[in-house]
Amino acid sequence: MCGILFAIQNGPQPVRAELLQQLQAANTSRGPDAQDSVGTSVDNYQLSFFVSELRLRGNIHVSQPHRDQEGNILCWNGEVFEGLSITLEENDGSELFASLREQSTIEGVRDCLGSIEGPYVFVYYQRALQRLYFARDPLGRRSLLIHRPTTASPNFLATSVSIGPHVDYDLEELLTDGICCIDIGQLSKAQNARIHEINRAITDDPPKVHDLDHIENHLSSAVDDLIAHLDRSVMLRVQNIPPSIEGAGQARVAVLFSGGIDSTMLAFLANSHVDPSEPIDLLNVAFENPRKITVKVEGNVGGLPNREKKLKLRNPLDYSTVNVSYDVPDRLTGLQEVEELRRLCPGRKWNFVEINVPFEESQCARQTIEAIMYPRRTVMDLSLALPLYFAARGIGQIRSQPEAKLEPYTTPARVLLNGLGSDELLGGYGRFRTTYKNAGWIGIIDELQLELNRIPTRNLGRDDRIISSHGKEARHPFLSLSVVGFLARLPVHMKMDPRLDAGLGEKMLLRLAARRVGLIEASSRKKRAMQFGSHSARMMPGEGDRKGDFLID
Incomplete structure (x- = not known):
């Protein structure tokens, strides 16, 4: 970087x-x-x-x-x-x-x-x-x-x-x-660079996957090929990192880790290509969110009649009297998933880095973060930039054993693996189900092409500026052009199936791949956006109705 x-x-x-x-x-x-x-x-x-x-x-x-x-x-x-x-x-x-x-x-x-x-x-x-x-x-x-x-x-x-x-x-x-x-x-x-075209072939009434434990014959080779392509992409991104400035035996690789299927799959594959004597750091961020605390204690203010809502907002909860917990959704799934990694890869030291961000600290950093992410400046940009900023900083706590006391820890890793790209390539967003209801498989194909075409203009530049501000480098194994090309060439029904339940149909091919390598819990975990999983979104009471494209002040 x-x-x-x-x-x-x-x-x-x-x-x-x-x-x-x-x-x-x-x-x-x-x-x-x-x-x-x-x-x-x-x-x-x-x-x-x-x-x-x-x-x-x-x-x-x-x-x-x-x-x-x-x-x-x-x-x-x-x-x-x-x-x-x-x-x-x-x-x-x-x-x-x-x-x-x-x-x-x-x-x-x-x-x-x-x-x-x-x-x-x-x-x-x-x-x-x-x-x-x-x-x-x-x-x-x-x-x-x-x-x-x-x-x-x-x-x-x-x-x-x-x-x-x-x-x-x-x-x-x-x-x-x-x-x-x-x-x-x-x-x-000069000459335009071409992004891959999505395979537009459609199979009438393609067979359904009944569960993740049984891979249908028509999907078996695709599952193996995805594992091979993704494994090679991870290998290329972790194999030649210089020794840590902290010395031998220190982490050189970290994963932006929510416990979801994307980050867990990357962590699992990285295990095969990182020196066994080194830990792999799993960076997990949680925010103190006053709005969430208020809702938990007093209920949803946004659902009250206007008169009562205004009264509540004029007399906000003194949440300093409330015991602040960092058990946000991503923290809970992260703790579950690190145990699965420890069972599957017992020879590896997995540092689960709990990065807790008090409300005051996140607000003090806002001006810096807004300057770095500029010219991006929407509510959504800030909600996503906040967890990336504190994750890349890497200051948190770890436990030597699951039941041990937390100890201060700062990751020495300068390469951060990021699972971004899987949702765009494999149909991970919930809106794909609506698209299928309205326009069938051809609508899904058009939506996947749109997602692929706008990858370069959405988040990557902003994320690069945020992560690099700490002298760290993000690497995206799902966005290797070889992985992108492989997934673009596959027929759509082999990647996802909006006819199936949540936790199975979206990113179906990746779920089957995760189940094949033994990631049982991760393979069936439903998608959760980073800003909601970490509680970085809409922190103040009254902000619950602010849309993501709203420009920040």
Whole structure:
């Protein structure tokens, strides 16, 4: 994980030095291991490159930005998991830079970058052609914000993270539909990157799965293939992480862990590819939520007549007198599921990290979180950013044994596995049932395609900025392009079945896979959104009716 800041300046209104310093500081938190910058000029244009680095690949120090004597410059924030032959000892950014230097045309640069698989953002300056290329990977797993030149701010900026709203820029998330190329002042798109098309074949009245214990013949190979694809994706994302800065035997991998099927499956597969002498940290977040406490003690204020509701809101419950419990839904399922992992993988030390967030602490962090997630700024954005922020910080408590006392613990892991993507690819959302009732299987296919198409523009950039603010890197095994391609090619009735009950029909193929590897409890657990499972949503009395797309103040 790295932080990238790039600017093209020309004319009488350069970027203010104060703004660049603030953006450099914000990007430095993403890459605490090293920071460096380099500049160059082309005619009257000044190009400046800054990179902060979180070293997670290779055995030797490699300075960024990558540059050579010919004037080529690469800022690289990503992981090459496939497409380039890279040993565990080599730095993927250096190898990619070497490949890019061999290209003499725009098409060559495009094809070189198009051959790699992994989460990435890059800015590459090709001196010979005086062209600058920049892009996010096709699924948008890393953040890059851009400011296009305006009359008031006639400079171009690209940055991994913002400092919140600012008069000198108007930031937007860079789209993922192509590789952008600047011919110093002329912005154009190269070749569009294609996202996989969902298989549109429909089988009349496909057979139903009766229960998770019996895998039908037509699904057996698909279940095995999903396990194999997902296992390989996890392996590529955990196999070459440098030793923990805390020393040998410390956790290098953590999982954003709710106890749901997605995070549990990733944790189980990671067990096969992480050194047995190291723990795997399971990060589980719970919030003190005054609105939930009020509802628990006094009932649902929102259901009262308006007069009584106003009276209650004017005289809120003194919840400081109530014993605060962090037994939120995700905490309870997480505690259940870690025991299943311990039964199946007894040789592994599983650190179940209880991250409890008092209300006052979450409110004190709001301004920081809102600045990091900008330009995303809805109620839903904040509800999702809050648990990710505190999970990535990784400060909590663990028990040496299930009945032992809690002890303070901060995870040393810098790679966090995230189960995002399974709901979009495998039909995990409840609205798919409504779609099926209204439009049948073809409606489900259209909905799955819509979900896949908007993955790059929804949460990933925001999540990357939030998690990376603590010098951590999120990796998404479900969003490996090989996993995405495999699931896109499967007929829809092999992935999900809205005719079946909840806990079986949604993400049916993943449930069968989890049951096959022995995750009995996880395989039948119903989906629960992170903001509701952790109680990070709508914390204040009276906020229960605020919709997710409502802009925060």
